[in-house]
Amino acid sequence: MTPTDNPLESFDIDYAPALESTAVIDIADSYGHFINGVFVEPSSGVTFPTVNPATETHLADIADGSPEDVDRAVTAARTAFEGPWGQMTGSERGRYLFRIARQLQERSREFAVLETMDGGKPIKESRDLDLPLSAAWFFYYAGWTDKLEYAFPNRTVAPHGVVGQIVPWNFPLMMAAWKLAPALAAGNTVVLKPAETTPLTALLLADVLCDVDLPPGVVNIVTGAGGTGAAIVDHPGIDKLAFTGSTEVGKTIQRVASTRRIPLTLELGGKAAHIVFEDSAFDQAVEGVVTGIYSNQGHVCCAGSRLLVEESIAEHFVERVRRRISTLRLGNPLDKNTDVGAINSADQLQRITDMVATGVAEGADLYQPECELPDKGFWFPPTVFTGVQQSHTVAREEIFGPVLTVQTFRTAEEAVEKANNTPYGLSAGIWTEKGSKILWMAEKLRAGVVWANTYNRFDPASPFGGYKESGFGREGGLHGLAPYLREQTSGAGGSA
Amino acid sequence: MAEHIPVDKTFKLFIGGTFPRSESGRTFQIHSADGDLLANAAKASRKDLREAVKAARGAQADWAGRTAYNRGQVLYRVAEVMESRRAEFISVLTDMGQTAHSVRAEVDRSIDRWVWYAGWADKLHHVLGTVNPVAGPYFNFTFPEPTGVVVVAAPDDPPLLGLLSRIAPVIISGNTAVVTTGGPSALAAVTLAEVLATSDVPGGVVNVLTGDKAELLPWALGHMDVNSVDLTGEPNGLDDEAVATAADNVKRIVRSDPVGASPYMIGDFLEMKTVWHPIGR
């Protein structure tokens, strides 16, 4: 029974590298905009680089979209809306969406690797979450195309026309899928802008759109940063806007949309409370809290960034959380065993670093497990702040990084009060084995998604979106279809 | 016997279940179609708006926390009282110059409209909620909740039907309302307030501010404790910059049909909450 001295024969959890191959992908030197079914050069000739945040290596040059580029895209979308796409039956549109879904499944390896290279997220997440859900979103909404008359009783619906969609960098392809699938199912055409740090999977999606013979102009992809987004928001040919991103930018977009009186949906930031009661399933609660904040490096709008734990178990629970995060594997996102990948960009790393410094300066207690950060690339270790008060900046502002704050509560009322004491209202988590308490909490929490005894679950059939400053409108399910349709018989109705 | 000299009514604001004058002391005159002075109505100030929002916020949790059945009954009771005060509504609308026929029709429709909305209280979830078949061992459902405090710009025309058609879909789900109303339609609004005060609607659920909508609404749009503003009754009177301030706290801005009725119009003032729970043993 003596263990061998040979380390090669003694298994431990410092696993050997298990790298996903990058041979499946082929990144071009540069990319133009995808307009009217073809890639076109940017009118300005200006490009910007996209880099791999895990290595800082240059991946490709990306076209910087000007107002002229946006105008070409809107024109193409309008032509397609008034032409082939608008004239198709719902079931015909559905065929294209089904095809896109299948293509995403068939090429999922390629998309997953590219997503990880461009955005820094662990390959296991792009492989097991982003890609399956992206395909599922198209499948789900494909089925709605020819059933729209059953969706909203006593309502005759029609598409808006040309929809402008701006998506963030945390789930680049998945956010595009969340936006495109319902918009197309409803019969709109689209001008989509992926985020400037993560444009590659959207551009690969363009490839898929060509392969499935989607009519030119139905989906147009214009790359660029905030200026390009503003050009979409400002364009008079846009009939409806949908944005996912920061609350700050969302407010700017709402100002413009309200002036233009066009319908808008916003999926913005969050500062979700993750509430753990003494009578919870302890180990699953620890796991839920840990994955709820550290998955995708905390770049998740609905991340459970505020742990509220019942005071009677707080010490023990936090100790377990610390122990658990010390086993998180941070490193090469292409390694199939990596749990925590790279921070998406140098800018975001700076934001997180500054916020954490503020937390320390305001007196919260910092904990970071021993964890070697790679020399190149943008990295931040999983971080826990204890001794946090409601007034601390780290407990109030969205950090969008792997940073958990811990506060305690004594009663369910106090937990609700603290959870709701924020301008945000996107999501919340509850861990207790008492059913009546779950339902009581679920009613009281002012958040659009409440996960009870689970966290960060998504599904195309399940509406997702926020209360208060976390935005309005829903994505997913029947409720995610509604924003892409207008009432045909009157021009009235809806938020703007 | 001497002829009875009528006691004229003072048209005041309705805030938190009470009838204060404007804190500003301001009034404005409402004349009949014939030019007779009907009232010196209170002209609400931004501070009155602030107080009304505070009252609405204070009443909201309790109102939303009532059962849908109860809210439906409370609204139905309002219709009963309106019916009993039909003559007063007819008189107010007549003073404003409508023909007798059109006045009766509007009062009928208004009461019918209110009853129609009252019945939606406990049916909304059926129509707007869903159970979602997610691909995993989770029970997942979505249900509507009120958005909170809603400031309503009441339509000027038709004065009573427009007013009721915009208030009912706001409050039936558990929102509380601050109604701004301008010009002659203030008469209908204050009369409604008196109905609300003598029915079972808790104080603060509906607050009525008479005066100048265009003066009050920018304050409502910029108010950080207002969740939604219904601009249906003020489609063009505000400048873009004022409307844009609604974005400061991501308000839900609604522009709808002043006389339409639909559960989707209730939906304009709702949030959808989705709850997940695992299915296991």
Add this chain to the structure above:
Amino acid sequence: MMNSTAFLPTTDGGSVRTTPVDAVALEARAAALCTRSIKTTSKRAALHTTIRCIDLTTLEGIDTPGKVASLCQKAIRPDPANPTIPSVAAVCVYPEMVEHAVTSVSGTTVVVASVAGAFPAGMSTPAVRVADIADAVGRGAGEIDIVLNRSAFMSGDLRRAYDEIVAAKEACGTAHLKVILETGELGSYEQVRRASMLAMAAGADFIKTSTGKIPKAATHPMVLNMAEAIRDYADQTGVIVGLKGAGGIRTAKQAWHHLVIVGETLGSDWLTPERFRLGASSLLNDVLMQIQKLDTGHYSGPNYVTVD
């Protein structure tokens, strides 16, 4: 009757607390751990560790001295062609076969484990079961695998289930006691969690998933659940208890995912035969074929491992 967070007594007069378990989240966590990709040096280490942690088992009504001798030979020298392959931890047999096994493994590191206590149902009187244990120990078994009294446990008589383990432990003397929970019969992860704490509190040296006699056995979430119970027990008492998965573990990949689960839950310290066992029979040959693949670069086949 206990509620879900009840306290259980320990043999030293203290108590331990058990926790509710959410089945879906537990299974999701186990599934996530099973996506660990074990390659190259880690794979070889996992395969060797697996072998060193195996209780090579035969528990058939037709077991004979000849069969047991053959099994013991396989246990000592799993791959006759490759002397670098370690011996397994133990052979696991019925009490009647103990002496044959003891003779066969004499002079090696391989221990003889015996099931006892009216295995697999345990439905004999306490006296008979204790005598069965004492008999197996007397004839040379170094480890004893008994079953939890599920009849008592499921009827709510936790005290009886507990006392019987205490008595079994006493009957074991210096032999190690493994308590089989027969997880597939207990109805929920939460019951298993409770049974785990009860068995540990009563003095079990190891807790073990299953007899191998019913279909639902050592699944990954079940092993995770029991590993978490062991962690709780160690946290609360400082006492280290081992974990044995048994039943249905047939492939090397299943085995290394068990190692991953135990390693990531309890730490790499737990990945030794002193603290972790896999009760299996056909698993060993799959592991050997995987090692041959690593050594030669070619896939192996069943004709290149011995059938014992």
